[in-house]
Amino acid sequence: MASEENWLRFNKKAKICYLDCETFNLSQNFQINRPWSVAVLKVEGEQILEEIEVFIKWEDCKFKIGEGAARVTQFNQKTFDAKCINPKTAFEKFWPVLQWADFVVGHNLLRFDAYLLKGYAEWMGVDWKWIMDKIIDTKSIAQGLKLNQPYRPDTDNWLEYQYRLSNSVVKGIKTNLTLLAKEYGIPAEENFMHSALYDLKINKQIFDKMKFQIEK
Secondary structure, eight states: OOOTTGGGGOTEEEEEEHHHHSSSSOOOOOOOOOOOEEEEEEEETTEEEEEEEBBEEEEEOOOOHHHHHHHHTTOOEEEEEHHOOOOHHHHHHHHHHHOOOOOEEEEEEEIIIIHHHHHHHHHHOOOGGGGGGEEHHHHHHHHHHHTTOOBBBTOOOOHHHHHHHOOOOTTTTOOOOHHHHTTOOOOOGGGGTTTTHHHHHHHHHHHEEEEHTOOO
16 A cells, blocks of 8 residues: 555556445444445546445335434435345345455445444355455545545554544544635535435545645
């Protein structure tokens, strides 16, 4: 991760999967929470090659999305019912993009989505551990930049650095996508935020700017 030969700002052909899960609740435990939607952008360099969003119907559980969560995530029952597919088919649509990618980028990926991906992969009976070496968490990076704790390739392990920053919650430091978009001068319609594919496109624009600030 540290050399100029493979770090993203120098790699115009990097294969990146931007990922976001929308879930029934905020638990990290797959036994009591599941993604009802997984969205990915398949990106090479800065070009979006493919957009995938799947709606997942879990027959082995009876989770219900709350009214508040439905409003925030723009969950629409009619749309969901028309588009939802079984978990195995959904998994086979998005998982190959993670396998293809050099990096998997998400916002709050380490503290939330990664737990659900782990549970989903185990439910499918497939290995997931290789994902960890690909993870780039834009929330962790933003936290590091705001705390003036940039990634130092000579001394930092990339994954450990991100984990450390993901757990460095400091009063007054805000790193949500809406705020970061505003700070980076990226137009974002707040009414569309938390719509998975829209969030991913905003996060891509944020990371396209952020990646030039990461190292010192």
